[in-house]
Amino acid sequence: MAPSPSGQLLIGVDLGGTKILARAVDPATGKAQGRVKHVTPAGPAAVLDALVDTITKVDGWSEAAGVGIGVPGFVDRHGVVAKCPNIEGWDEPVAVAAELTERLGKPVVVANDVNCGVVAEHRLGAGRGQTNLLAVFVGTGVGGGVVINDTLAVGDRGMAGEIGHVTVEPGGRPCGCGGFGHLETYAGRAGIDREARRRAETGGTELLVELAGDGPIKSRHLARGLRDGDPTTVELLAEAADALALVIGNAAALLDLPRVVLGGGVVDKLGQPFLDQIAASDRFGGFGPDFVELVAADRIDDAGAIGAAVLAADQLVGVSI
Amino acid sequence: MAPSPSGQLLIGVDLGGTKILARAVDPATGKAQGRVKHVTPAGPAAVLDALVDTITKVDGWSEAAGVGIGVPGFVDRHGVVAKCPNIEGWDEPVAVAAELTERLGKPVVVANDVNCGVVAEHRLGAGRGQTNLLAVFVGTGVGGGVVINDTLAVGDRGMAGEIGHVTVEPGGRPCGCGGFGHLETYAGRAGIDREARRRAETGGTELLVELAGDGPIKSRHLARGLRDGDPTTVELLAEAADALALVIGNAAALLDLPRVVLGGGVVDKLGQPFLDQIAASDRFGGFGPDFVELVAADRIDDAGAIGAAVLAADQLVGVSI
Numbered sequence: 001m002a003p004s005p006s007g008q009l010l011i012g013v014d015l016g017g018t019k020i021l022a023r024a025v026d027p028a029t030g031k032a033q034g035r036v037k038h039v040t041p042a043g044p045a046a047v048l049d050a051l052v053d054t055i056t057k058v059d060g061w062s063e064a065a066g067v068g069i070g071v072p073g074f075v076d077r078h079g080v081v082a083k084c085p086n087i088e089g090w091d092e093p094v095a096v097a098a099e100l101t102e103r104l105g106k107p108v109v110v111a112n113d114v115n116c117g118v119v120a121e122h123r124l125g126a127g128r129g130q131t132n133l134l135a136v137f138v139g140t141g142v143g144g145g146v147v148i149n150d151t152l153a154v155g156d157r158g159m160a161g162e163i164g165h166v167t168v169e170p171g172g173r174p175c176g177c178g179g180f181g182h183l184e185t186y187a188g189r190a191g192i193d194r195e196a197r198r199r200a201e202t203g204g205t206e207l208l209v210e211l212a213g214d215g216p217i218k219s220r221h222l223a224r225g226l227r228d229g230d231p232t233t234v235e236l237l238a239e240a241a242d243a244l245a246l247v248i249g250n251a252a253a254l255l256d257l258p259r260v261v262l263g264g265g266v267v268d269k270l271g272q273p274f275l276d277q278i279a280a281s282d283r284f285g286g287f288g289p290d291f292v293e294l295v296a297a298d299r300i301d302d303a304g305a306i307g308a309a310v311l312a313a314d315q316l317v318g319v320s321i
Numbered sequence: 322m323a324p325s326p327s328g329q330l331l332i333g334v335d336l337g338g339t340k341i342l343a344r345a346v347d348p349a350t351g352k353a354q355g356r357v358k359h360v361t362p363a364g365p366a367a368v369l370d371a372l373v374d375t376i377t378k379v380d381g382w383s384e385a386a387g388v389g390i391g392v393p394g395f396v397d398r399h400g401v402v403a404k405c406p407n408i409e410g411w412d413e414p415v416a417v418a419a420e421l422t423e424r425l426g427k428p429v430v431v432a433n434d435v436n437c438g439v440v441a442e443h444r445l446g447a448g449r450g451q452t453n454l455l456a457v458f459v460g461t462g463v464g465g466g467v468v469i470n471d472t473l474a475v476g477d478r479g480m481a482g483e484i485g486h487v488t489v490e491p492g493g494r495p496c497g498c499g500g501f502g503h504l505e506t507y508a509g510r511a512g513i514d515r516e517a518r519r520r521a522e523t524g525g526t527e528l529l530v531e532l533a534g535d536g537p538i539k540s541r542h543l544a545r546g547l548r549d550g551d552p553t554t555v556e557l558l559a560e561a562a563d564a565l566a567l568v569i570g571n572a573a574a575l576l577d578l579p580r581v582v583l584g585g586g587v588v589d590k591l592g593q594p595f596l597d598q599i600a601a602s603d604r605f606g607g608f609g610p611d612f613v614e615l616v617a618a619d620r621i622d623d624a625g626a627i628g629a630a631v632l633a634a635d636q637l638v639g640v641s642i
Contacts, residue, residue, distance in 0.1 A: 131477060132474070132476060132477055132481070146469075146575065146576065148467075148469040148470070148472070148474045149469070149470075149472050149474065149475075151469070151470050151472075153453070153469045153470065153576060153577075154470075154577075155453060155576060155577020155578075156452060156453055156577055156578070156579045157577050157579070158577070159574075159577040160453070160469075160575070160576050160577040161575070161577075162574050162575065162577070162607075162608075163574075163575055165574045165607055165608060166571045166574055166575055166606065166607060167567060167570065167571055167574075167604075167606035167607060170567060170603065170604040170606070171603070171604075177608070179607070179608065179609065246488060246491060247571075249488065250487045250488055250568075250571070251575060253480075253483050253484075253486045253487055253488075254467065254481070254482070254483065254484055254487055254572060255467065255474060255476060255481050256474075256475075256476020256477055256478055256479070256480040256481040256482075256483070257476075257477070258477045258478070282491065282492070283488075283491040283492075285487065285488035285491070286483075286486055286487060286488060286500070287486060287498070287500065288500065
């Protein structure tokens with residue numbers, strides 16, 4: 001797909017569970033101007049009002065060719081958002097793209113927020129220049145996105161890239177989605193948290209639980225446990241690295257990927273040693289670690305908003321996505 | 322991608338280890354005319370001569386807009402064929418597309434033969450109408466192909482779709498590629514053959530080995546063993562179904578696939594009960610069997626040659642693949 005001509009402007013929006021961020025973006029360069037924030041209200045009707053308000057206040061709105069919005073939910077190719085578990089009261093499908101296109105008078109493209117982050121990494125970050133790319137974000141859960149032939153894979157139900165729900169161990173740890181043994185139960189922070197507490201109660205060390213206190217176990221607690229050589233931390237992170245190695249290696253074999261980008265809070269905090277641990281795992285899938293290079297994400301500022309603008313620009317030049 | 326206009330003609334070629342088959346194909350309908358066969362000679366130079374000879378003899382050659390060739394090896398996006406293990410003496414990369422385009426005076430597109438079969442299933446067979454599709458062919462080995470956003474995933478090294486080398490069991494059965502525990506060691510006929518002989522020597526039943534005699538265990542032997550309730554056959558096919566269920570379910574989750582097409586000798590012979598067994602496996606990966614429909618391939622006649630012509634037509638209308 002040809003890059004957009006430089007100088008074009010699109011509004012890119014990152015709709016999060018707590019705040020809305022909008023910027024005016026040149027999709028050819030990723031350069032952003034303007035910045036408007038808004039608290040995310042409850043319920044889709046109020047969210048749509050807040051989006052209109054936020055978008056039209058961005059410096060650059062009047063010249064903008066269109067709008068891209070990343071949302072924390074599943075989005076089909078018509079911009080219908082099935083539901084947003086992190087936004088209170090958003091339990092039913094809403095035709096966000098159609099409604100906002102009408103209200104704003106400019107074309108609006110809506111996509112999953114993680115996928116917008118993947119587009120930012122692909123076009124402007126650590127995946128730049130790759131025709132085919134997988135990006136994996138390891139945070140509370142594990143999300144990701146796939147680019148094939150320079151085009152984002154969206155999937156029939158807007159669910160492409162759900163690498164956190166790839167099964168690592170049939171019948172293994174229970175997953176929030178109802179499945180068992182999924183990648184994110186081993187590599188996501190929430191899965192590690194549950195397992196750390198279980199082990200603390202059944203003879204494992206208690207450092208992580210003590211560090212977390214009443215709150216969730218955070219990436220910095222994992223980094224501290226590792227630094228201190230806490231046995232449970234070391235075990236849990238080895239299992240996380242093994243699970244990531246199996247799934248990433250397998251995806252690289254299936255899709256012939258020369259590079260996979262890894263980001264998210266856990267990877268950002270643990271850094272290159274964690275990438276090296278994944279590459280060295282004896283559970284690495286597919287054709288092994290020589291077939292695919294693991295690279296840390298670029299941690300682009302406002303990646304969600306910028307990726308949403310880039311994705312919208314791609315679609316608005318008439319390329320079918 | 323827009324389908325080709327009906328009435329256009331392309332030569333589609335299936336280059337196999339033993340024979341070359343060429344047909345003139347209307348890529349919009351898949352309707353084929355003409356049919357020329359040629360024995361596959363040894364060495365790439367002789368193969369190229371034979372391809373020119375075969376292609377130019379097909380009824381329809383003079384009107385043809387171009388040529389698509391499926392080859393049994395890895396092909397990059399420039400039509401360079403790395404090597405063809407099944408063609409004697411083809412151990413070095415050959416720029417097949419460039420050389421034949423020059424010799425034939427018409428544009429030539431070259432792709433992996435399994436991928437051509439996937440394109441045929443996607444456009445004309447059991448995957449018709451799907452935007453995103455995985456096809457899996459279970460024969461001596463296990464091959465496949467992936468279509469995303471209506472476009473074949475080729476991969477950077479021409480290796481996309483190598484689902485047979487997805488790891489099912491880290492450290493498991495040795496694979497011909499040097500890896501361990503890959504899908505095709507559990508589900509491919511060669512892997513089942515090796516394991517059946519190993520078990521026959523270590524206390525397992527001997528029916529499959531007896532049926533095969535001096536030759537390899539064939540799909541019909543597996544069907545017979547199953548019908549007779551031979552314990553080793555039942556076990557090996559349950560393991561094959563489990564391995565396919567894990568890998569197919571995982572691919573469906575990663576790429577959000579509503580349908581996966583299964584074909585190849587083993588699936589053709591064992592039929593719907595084998596697909597049902599895969600769907601019922603408690604090792605089904607990702608979001609489980611409700612998320613993805615398993616459908617038998619259409620077994621299109623001359624699928625390789627026809628798929629090659631369809632793929633060439635796509636590329637020749639200027640769509641980048």
